[in-house]
Amino acid sequence: MSVLFSTARARRFARSTEMSLLTIGVLGFLVLAAGSHGGLLHGNAIRGVLTYLTVPILIGLAQLVVLAAGQMNLSVGALGGFLAVFTAGLMADHGVPAPLAIGVAVLAGALIGAANGVLVVATQINGFIVTLATMTILLGLQYRVAGTRTIDAGSPGLRRFGTLAVLNIPVIFIVALAVAGALAFVLRRSLAGRRLLASGGNPLAAQLSGISNNKSLILAHTLSGLIIGIAAVVTIASAPGVNKSIGGDWLLPSFAAPIIGGAALAGGSVSVLGMVFAAFIVRLVDLARAQYSLDPSWVNFTVGAVVLGTVVIGRIREVRQAKNTSPGTGDDSRSIGSENRSIGSQA
Amino acid sequence: MTAPATDRGEITASDGARSAPRLRWNAGTAQRLGLIVVIAGLVVAFGSARTAFYDQQLTMFPLLRDIAVLTVVGLAQMAVLSIGHMNLAVGRMAAFSAMFMGLAYQDWHLPLYPGLAIGLLAGAAIGGLTGWIIAVTGVNSFVVTLAMDFALLGLVSLVYAQTTTVAAFTTNPAGMDGLRTYSLADVCVGQVCGSPAVPQLLLFTVLAMLIVGYLYSRTRIGRELLLVGSNIKAAQLSGIPAMRRVVGAHALSGTLAALAGFMLAVAGGSFTATIGSEFMIPSFLGPVLGGTLLTGGVVSVIGTLLGTTLTQVIRQGLTLLxxxxxxxxxxLGVILLVALSANRIRAVLSERRAVTPR
Amino acid sequence: MTDNTDPLLVADRLVKNFPGVRALDGASLTLEAGSVHALLGENGAGKSTLIKIITGLYRPDGGSLTVAGGEVVLRSAGDAVRAGIAVVHQERNLIHEFSVAENITLRRTPSQRGLVDRKAMHANAQRCLDLLGLDLDLDAPVKGLSVAQTQLVEIAKALSTESRVLLLDEPTSALTLAEADRLFEIVGRLRDQGKAILLVSHKLEEVFAICDTVTVLRDGTSVLEAAPLAEHSTDEVISLMVGRSHAAQRFAPRPVPADGAPALEIDRVSTASGHRDISLQVRRGEIVGLYGLVGAGRTELAKALLGLDRVVSGEIRVNGDTVHVKDVRQALNTYRIGYVPENRKEEGLFLDQSLTMNIAVTVWERIRRALGYVPRRRERDLAVDYTQRLGIRSSGPDQLAGNLSGGNQQKVSLAKWLAAETEILIIDEPTVGIDIRTKGAFHQLIWQLAADGLAILLITSDLPEMVTLADRIMVMRDFQIAGAVANDHEYERVSRAVIGLIHGREPAGPVVE
Structure with a gap:
């Protein structure tokens, strides 16, 4: 993932955040492996770990790209669930060949994502409430398509793809990494990606530089939808069947990984690599839970506490860095009296 | 059903219930009148399609009970919307508080109302904590409440797993079952009894609406909450303790969520870990359809009731059909989108008005 | 470089209206290739509106813009960039997370097939930095840079589009003298390359040192247009800027108790935000003016009095008692200090709320009864009372503050402090964006408040206003008091003394203390 780095300075910075996440991840994994008396190091175990890491990475990426533009997408799970049952339905009920169905899923994801973006731009209401509305609609569509049944896509080829592994590394996991790499590349190297980040980082400056913030928003939501389309395909390929509950538990993890991974919530700065590591760490929590037969609730509790801790610590660090500003109260508003003054005062 | 609150439920930040009508006030009132018309139309339509819709015990009673619970949920969200924040953990705060109530009844053998008080306190505490984190760190309320939702989800399930065997408390206090099934038919003054369609649980909602309505329309703190939502910088510079108000709004949200959790437990018959898991979407639907602004500064108690009623009537009607x-x-999603676009159109119109010199 | 003899940019009789105010009223500007042009004018003369029109942020209501001989309509900032106009805004507009190179080339990021061409980007950025003689790590994120460095990056960014017209809006406000000198060296070089440069600056020395021609704006009109600077003296230019036409309005003499004890005393106060040894006193019935350029630390001093900035050393005394103000609430309720902020829309008003809410916000504490109950009639009566007293034109106490004109909004912003019965009132830039007639009425009002016994600290950048109202004028520069001028309301003399202090020259007028 060399595409993530460009400068000596940025590299140092990236290392400090991402290396610590990686260190935590590796150490955690080793501890768990030791605790399992090496069981976790067996090929099958590793394959299982990575298989169930695939969807968390993809939905994290889908959330990350809208966070980059200073937006959020609540419809991640509902869109994924809808696309999964819809695509599986196409194949099972209408005999649509797998490659075509996959294409339809990804395209539909991108289109619905674009619709989210257009709605945000047109209503000028924050993305939260717009995607809440589309989430509601998509949930309804998912229920309507799936009903009470579990749909098996019935495509042996797709199923094989879902379980195929190279050296015990599942192909779908490689797909997720490829998507991550592609997204990192787009955000890092492409003009559109840079503009997207600029809009998220400082919309006014972006506008003054002739960048269309509206285009950036729509692009971010479109990419988000597209990645969710891929996540839906991966789900169909790797799960024995899809039903109306698919995607129901995607929302919270989709935020957890990017936030722990170091995405600036105000937009403008994201770390794809950090997000991937964070998704891995969240996965480890789940593994630990399984290994020590703990209650599943520990996972949510731990992840929630970690996310809270991350935002609080991150904020404290930020405040320390800019300690010249007076204390603020509450979100969505800059603290009063904190306008940046000229350097005259420091002389 | 709206009678007890109609004359004081409506609050825009400005007073005006009895004063000369003004432009925006009209827009807000028109929105609520529109809601009433739509609701009435739907009731007639569903009723003529299925006469079962008018069945007092089988349809109206559960419908009103759902409206009762979800209106309180809507008020819980409205409390934070009033300062321009949101509370994604509204459902989990209900679960968290319901857990304390369950513990109070099962392990501490408290009667119904002291147990409720403990639950409300727990809700206020967790809401206040959330507000405090937001106020001190300045992190977006969305993120903090989302993370809080995670943490509470885990915590609540853990406690249920530790203390119960079936993810529900089994001991219910005396009076709870009665509360569940009692309607106004059980309240008689002489020979005149109330309607069997109206659950007694609705009284909690009316009480909550009166208190919240009083707070926002008549008290200093309510006004200050609205001003914090309207412009937090100006609020601070006008001497309003903005940080305390932020904490207060979230504490109020938590308390109302706790009340909703209690009501749902009563309606469902037991205190379970899944209480509140369905609260998030309705919590936004009610206030937003009723005219509460997401950006803060304008709330409507009666609108929240109407917005909630509309969604529940649709739900019940579609089920019957x-x-x-x-x-x-x-x-529901389409309605929400349309309502949002209507808000936007209204905002554009009022901007135009603002530019026109008067 | 250009064979064309047409001016590079002509703004002809531009008109721009805002609700209640005509910001530009026939302002014209001509920029020739190969020259540095100064745009001067006091605060509120319309400079920033003019710049925003030239850079595509505002559309004019009248007049035309011509670039290199062809008339243009600029609909966005992007249009201006494409027309070859680049601007360095006063506020720094950089993406903090992006690298220096990326920020410099943000307006026109080099790309090939949709991908950022990093080589070209670096080359372009390096070229711009070289032009400025700067040595910065191109890959370093901007958030790690000093304020001066970010200012230079802004300038490099403006150079990156090879625009022929370059607007510099107060480019040296954050620079040291050496840095400023280097910048002007570069400006000279750019001029020699045939670019047209517009410099907006408050620093007259700077203007006279490097500019060839000058346009002076006053009240939205060009009172001097494209005149060779060599033909005008500093004094002439100052006179044109301040204008004799609306020199100090005179009010009836107001008895100021000369020996009265000060209501507010600031005694050698230094603050966390950088004030050093500030001392001043305001007596009851007195208006003390605080004059200075934007960024001189006046508003920050006001906020220190409200407990929003930490006092590091020195004392603040109210009615003789040493006070430690914790927050605005305490300033209001305990010490009776009120603050009418400079930016009424962002800090003074609740635009989407009624007049009643806006005015009564400071009195709820006082009129509330048990259970926090606020009697509506009481609060409405107060609102109506002050609406009438201040002559606020509205449809009634329920009208939304956002629907009022600027002048009436400002009165509402003031009314809440009068309703709170404050004794010390800090008024920050009371008449920015307010038309001239309302302004007069507002001055009368402030004058009357002082006559009624309030101690008033008036912060304004509007010299005629200052000379009209203040009893004494304290001049602030770089978070220090540069000097004090006794105000005898003789506009010529007082304004010269004040401007002299601002620009660091020996005062030429009556100076006290």
Whole structure:
């Protein structure tokens, strides 16, 4: 993932955040492996770990790209669930060949994502409430398509793809990494990606530089939808069947990984690599839970506490860095009296 | 059903219930009148399609009970919307508080109302904590409440797993079952009894609406909450303790969520870990459809009731028509989008007005 | 470089209206290739509106813009960039997370097939930095840079588009003298390359040192247009800027108790935000003016009095008692200090709320009864009372503050402090964006408040206003008091003394203390 780095300075910075996440991840994994008396190091175990890491990475990426533009997408799970049952339905009920169905899923994801973006731009209401509305609609569509049944896509080829592994590394996991790499590349190297980040980082400056913030928003939501389309395909390929509950538990993890991974919530700065590591760490929590037969609730509790801790610590660090500003109260508003003054005062 | 609150439920930040009508006030009132017309129309339509819709015990009673619970949920969200924040953990705060109530009844053997008080306190505490984190760190309320939702989800399930065997408390206090089934038919003054369609649980909602309505329309703190939502910088520079108000709004949200959790537990018959898991979407639907602004500064208690009523009437009606709950969400989502666009159009219009010199 | 003899940019009789105010009223500007042009004018003369029109942020209501001989309509900032106009805004507009190179080339990021061409980007950025003689790590994120460095990056960014017209809006406000000198060296070089440069600056020395021609704006009109600077003296230019036409309005003499004890005393106060040894006193019935350029630390001093900035050393005394103000609430309720902020829309008003809410916000504490109950009639009566007293034109106490004109909004912003019965009132830039007639009425009002016994600290950048109202004028520069001028309301003399202090020259007028 060399595409993530460009400068000596940025590299140092990236290392400090991402290396610590990686260190935590590796150490955690080793501890768990030791605790399992090496069981976790067996090929099958590793394959299982990575298989169930695939969807968390993809939905994290889908959330990350809208966070980059200073937006959020609540419809991640509902869109994924809808696309999964819809695509599986196409194949099972209408005999649509797998490659075509996959294409339809990804395209539909991108289109619905674009619709989210257009709605945000047109209503000028924050993305939260717009995607809440589309989430509601998509949930309804998912229920309507799936009903009470579990749909098996019935495509042996797709199923094989879902379980195929190279050296015990599942192909779908490689797909997720490829998507991550592609997204990192787009955000890092492409003009559109840079503009997207600029809009998220400082919309006014972006506008003054002739960048269309509206285009950036729509692009971010479109990419988000597209990645969710891929996540839906991966789900169909790797799960024995899809039903109306698919995607129901995607929302919270989709935020957890990017936030722990170091995405600036105000937009403008994201770390794809950090997000991937964070998704891995969240996965480890789940593994630990399984290994020590703990209650599943520990996972949510731990992840929630970690996310809270991350935002609080991150904020404290930020405040320390800019300690010249007076204390603020509450979100969505800059603290009063904190306008940046000229350097005259420091002389 | 709206009678007890009609004359004081409506609050825009400005007073005006009895004063000369003004432009925006009209827009807000028109929105609520529109809601009433739509609701009445739907009731007639559903009723003529299925006479079962008018069945007091089988349809109206559960419908009103759902409205009662979800209106309180809507008020819980409205409390934070009033300062321009949101509370994604509204459902989990209900679960968290319901857990304390369950513990109070099962392990501490408290009677119904002291147990409720403990639950309300727990809700206020967790809401206040959330507000405090937001106020001190300045992190977006969305993120903090989302993370809080995670943490509470885990915590609540853990406690249920530790203390119960079936993810529900089994001991219910005396009076709870009665509260569940009692309607106004059980309240008689002489020979005149109330309607069997109106659950007694609705009284909690009316009480909550009166208190919240009083707070926002008549008290200093309510006004200050609205001003914090309207412009937090100006609020601070006008001497309003903005940080305390932020904490207060979230504490109020937590308390109301706790009340909703209690009401749902009563309606469902037991305190379970899943209480509140369905609260998030309705919590936004009610206030937003009723005219509460997401940006803060304007709330409507009566609007929240009407918005909630509309969604529940649609739900109940569609169920009776056999259309199925699957499709319900589609309609609700579309309604929400339309309502949002209407807000936007109104905002554009009022901006135009603002530019026109008067 | 250009064979064309047409001016590079002509703004002809531009008109721009805002609700209640005509910001530009026939302002014209001509920029020739190969020259540095100064745009001067006091605060509120319309400079920033003019710049925003030239850079595509505002559309004019009248007049035309011509670039290199062809008339243009600029609909966005992007249009201006494409027309070859680049601007360095006063506020720094950089993406903090992006690298220096990326920020410099943000307006026109080099790309090939949709991908950022990093080589070209670096080359372009390096070229711009070289032009400025700067040595910065191109890959370093901007958030790690000093304020001066970010200012230079802004300038490099403006150079990156090879625009022929370059607007510099107060480019040296954050620079040291050496840095400023280097910048002007570069400006000279750019001029020699045939670019047209517009410099907006408050620093007259700077203007006279490097500019060839000058346009002076006053009240939205060009009172001097494209005149060779060599033909005008500093004094002439100052006179044109301040204008004799609306020199100090005179009010009836107001008895100021000369020996009265000060209501507010600031005694050698230094603050966390950088004030050093500030001392001043305001007596009851007195208006003390605080004059200075934007960024001189006046508003920050006001906020220190409200407990929003930490006092590091020195004392603040109210009615003789040493006070430690914790927050605005305490300033209001305990010490009776009120603050009418400079930016009424962002800090003074609740635009989407009624007049009643806006005015009564400071009195709820006082009129509330048990259970926090606020009697509506009481609060409405107060609102109506002050609406009438201040002559606020509205449809009634329920009208939304956002629907009022600027002048009436400002009165509402003031009314809440009068309703709170404050004794010390800090008024920050009371008449920015307010038309001239309302302004007069507002001055009368402030004058009357002082006559009624309030101690008033008036912060304004509007010299005629200052000379009209203040009894004494304290001049602030770089978070220090540069000097004090006794105000005898003789506009010529007082304004010269004040401007002299601002620009660091020996005062030429009556100076006290």
């Amino acid at each position: 056999g259309i199925g709950l699957e499709s319900l969400n589609i309609y």
